Amino acid sequence: METTMPRPTLTPPLPDSDTRSLSNMLNRRLTSRQSRSGLFSGEIKIDRSGIHQGETLITVSTDDTNLEVHLQSFVPQPDEREIARRVFRALTEKLCKEHPAISMDAEVLGGTPHVTNTRLSVGKVLSKLYLYGSIQAIVEIHEPHLSEAQVKEAIAYAQDFLEIACDPHETP
Amino acid sequence: MTRTKHLKVMVDEDILGPRVLDALRRIGSVDAKTTFECGLGSGTKDGPLVAATADKRRLLLTANFRDINERVYEPCGHGGIIIIKHPRPSAEEIYARMKAFCESGKRSEAKGHVTYLRADKFTIHKLHKETVEERY
Numbered sequence: 001m002e003t004t005m006p007r008p009t010l011t012p013p014l015p016d017s018d019t020r021s022l023s024n025m026l027n028r029r030l031t032s033r034q035s036r037s038g039l040f041s042g043e044i045k046i047d048r049s050g051i052h053q054g055e056t057l058i059t060v061s062t063d064d065t066n067l068e069v070h071l072q073s074f075v076p077q078p079d080e081r082e083i084a085r086r087v088f089r090a091l092t093e094k095l096c097k098e099h100p101a102i103s104m105d106a107e108v109l110g111g112t113p114h115v116t117n118t119r120l121s122v123g124k125v126l127s128k129l130y131l132y133g134s135i136q137a138i139v140e141i142h143e144p145h146l147s148e149a150q151v152k153e154a155i156a157y158a159q160d161f162l163e164i165a166c167d168p169h170e171t172p
Numbered sequence: 173m174t175r176t177k178h179l180k181v182m183v184d185e186d187i188l189g190p191r192v193l194d195a196l197r198r199i200g201s202v203d204a205k206t207t208f209e210c211g212l213g214s215g216t217k218d219g220p221l222v223a224a225t226a227d228k229r230r231l232l233l234t235a236n237f238r239d240i241n242e243r244v245y246e247p248c249g250h251g252g253i254i255i256i257k258h259p260r261p262s263a264e265e266i267y268a269r270m271k272a273f274c275e276s277g278k279r280s281e282a283k284g285h286v287t288y289l290r291a292d293k294f295t296i297h298k299l300h301k302e303t304v305e306e307r308y
Contacts, residue, residue: 107217109186110239117215119185119207121236127260132189141189145214 088165095160101153113157115150118142122161125154178203179279181254182210184221184234187261195267196233201274205230218244225251231282233270235261242286242297253286269294272308 092113096102103116114121120128120142128138135151180203183192188206196204208214210228212221222245225232231252234240240253254273256266269289273279276294281287281304286297296304 105217107219108215109236110218110244112239119215119221119236121186123259124186124235128189130260131262142185142214145185 091161091164095157095164098160099153099157101150102157115146115154118145118150120146120154122154122157125151126158129155177201177280179274179282180230181205181233182207182212182225182228182230184232184236185214185216187233187235187256187266189263191263192266195263196270198267199271199274201279202270204233222250222253225253227251233266235259237288245286246299247285247297248299250284252283254282255286255288257288257290276306276308278304278306 092104096104096113101116102113102122104111104113108114109119109121112121115125125138132138135148138151139146139148178201183204183206185207193204193206196202207216210224210230212224218239222232222240229251231254233254235256235258237255237257241255245253256269258265273289273294278296281296288295293305293307
């Protein structure tokens, strides 16, 4: 007895890397089992909005639940870079609460921590300190939009970030 | 007599400094203004800032390459972006790269496109992923 496999849905949409990983896993599995048994031909195509079957309808026998089980148990594994990005993101957000002069807004500098109400990221404040040599010089350049207290707060934010991020015993 | 077309730029807050403006204004073919002089406030969001390049008919000069680039703001969807690819660009560095770019004869191609000024070369990203890369 054969039945049409229900179209699985995964929400929210998978990022590209997860989609590729899922696609590869499914196609490897299908190639080795269903395709050889004549139950499947073609290729599962996946886009970011969910799973889409290829041109050939996929049918599986009711007693062969492998495919469905595997799909349900698929948990996208983020790569190390993505994990690091999430950890640092959580840390930057936490530090913004401790340093109110610093904020994050996805629409300003793409979400980079910056001095509130300016387009100066914390990194750029350090860069300017490196270039101009003093807090006062930075304040003079950006007057009246930037105060000495804000520059100091940006430096403190950077220090806290480095110390927490580099402390092996700290959990951000 | 031929008329030289100035490269009109507005300098982003992140690389702003009196020395930067003075240096840019020393380049004869550059007409530099700050974003504030162009009527934009401090802390302007990325989108409105890039959109202002078309309204003000000025290219945005920035060092903020992580957030303002050709992947986020496609070429020809704005007035043009020039990115100084340096983590800590000094006034001298900005001056040297802008001067070299202006002397390359390609400055008019920066309009509407995304241009990276590196230490030894520039790259102009145009529509449909077309790029022009040249040494100064």
